[in-house]
Amino acid sequence: xxKADNEVxxxxxxxxxLASYMVDIGKARMKLPNHSNLRPEExxxxxxxxxxxxxxxxxxxxxxxxxxxxxxxxxxxFRGEGLNNNYPTTNMLIRKLTEYLQKYxxxxxxxxxxxxxxxxxxxLVNSTYTDEDPGIISIAGExxxxxxxxxxxxxxxxxxxxxxxxxxxxxxxxxxxxxxFFDLMALSLCENRSVLNTGDYIIVVxxxxxxxxxxxxxxxxxxxxxxxxxxxxxxxxxxxxxxxKGKIKIEGYDPHSFRHDxxxxxxxxxxxxxxxxxxxxxxxxxxxxxxxxxxxxxxxSAPRSVA
Numbered sequence: 661x662x663k664a665d666n667e668v669x670x671x672x673x674x675x676x677x678l679a680s681y682m683v684d685i686g687k688a689r690m691k692l693p694n695h696s697n698l699r700p701e702e703x704x705x706x707x708x709x710x711x712x713x714x715x716x717x718x719x720x721x722x723x724x725x726x727x728x729x730x731x732x733x734x735x736x737x738f739r740g741e742g743l744n745n746n747y748p749t750t751n752m753l754i755r756k757l758t759e760y761l762q763k764y765x766x767x768x769x770x771x772x773x774x775x776x777x778x779x780x781x782x783x784l785v786n787s788t789y790t791d792e793d794p795g796i797i798s799i800a801g802e803x804x805x806x807x808x809x810x811x812x813x814x815x816x817x818x819x820x821x822x823x824x825x826x827x828x829x830x831x832x833x834x835x836x837x838x839x840x841f842f843d844l845m846a847l848s849l850c851e852n853r854s855v856l857n858t859g860d861y862i863i864v865v866x867x868x869x870x871x872x873x874x875x876x877x878x879x880x881x882x883x884x885x886x887x888x889x890x891x892x893x894x895x896x897x898x899x900x901x902x903x904x905k906g907k908i909k910i911e912g913y914d915p916h917s918f919r920h921d922x923x924x925x926x927x928x929x930x931x932x933x934x935x936x937x938x939x940x941x942x943x944x945x946x947x948x949x950x951x952x953x954x955x956x957x958x959x960x961s962a963p964r965s966v967a
Contacts, residue, residue, distance in 0.1 A: 679730035680797045686712030696812040703906030707747040710734050719773035730793040737795040743908050745832045795837035818850040823941050830939045831908040843886040856887045861954045863940035888938050889929040895958050896920040915953040
């Protein structure tokens with residue numbers, strides 16, 4: 661990189677760091693619930709914090725608009741069509757920002773905020789805001805939360821925290837964010853312990869030409885440089901259990917829907933042409949019943965073919 665390019669990269673890194681410090685400051689002005697199993701109305705209340713955080717920094721001249729955008733979109737980390745956990749929704753965000761634009765239009769002390777709100781609305785209308793910085797901040801924040809003690813639970817260890825993030829990633833993060841976090845950060849966060857290992861059972865997802873989504877159970881045969889792109893042997897197919905209690909998530913997988921695949925095809929996710937994405941690790945402690953079902957199926961058969 662040239663000196664100028666290096667300076668640009670440094671500026672971007674500083675913006676991400678600054679946004680990560682400010683992304684949750686809005687919670688200081690909210691009365692947040694301190695228990696697990698949030699009710700839908702409690703979760704809807706919490707969803708206001710990105711806008712509150714944004715408004716707290718929106719009128720500050722010394723903060724770059726990209727930082728403000730990262731804070732505003734900190735929980736809008738999923739790009740594309742289909743069900744997702746982005747909040748606030750694009751329409752709601754545009755409506756809220758427009759309301760604040762009208763509210764402060766004659767306030768000369770809010771000129772910086774008014775100018776930035778117009779920028780943010782333009783990005784939202786034209787889908788030109790970047791999801792990468794908010795995604796990095798959000799997934800790192802989720803790891804920090806899971807690996808820290810909370811009022812309603814003890815901290816998870818680093819490896820379990822990473823597995824929980826992966827298992828809840830399908831509706832929350834784009835594939836690139838998950839891959840970057842696992843392939844570039846996991847070893848350092850987990851004290852050089854790999855999250856995924858040879859012999860682990862995982863679930864991958866792919867979409868066919870008819871836009872039908874397929875969930876496949878596989879065993880990791882070999883891991884190369886990147887944890888999220890291993891060599892896999894297919895065991896069978898399975899159906900997820902999807903719930904929406906304020907947040908869409910895969911609650912688990914229905915063991916009764918498991919269908920063994922005798923072909924035992926092998927797939928190399930290190931091949932950039934393979935559409936499969938690792939979205940779930942079947943951990944014997946987190947999913948004992950499913951683990952036993954898949955383990956019995958795999959150990960009761962032998963690999964036959966390679967795809």
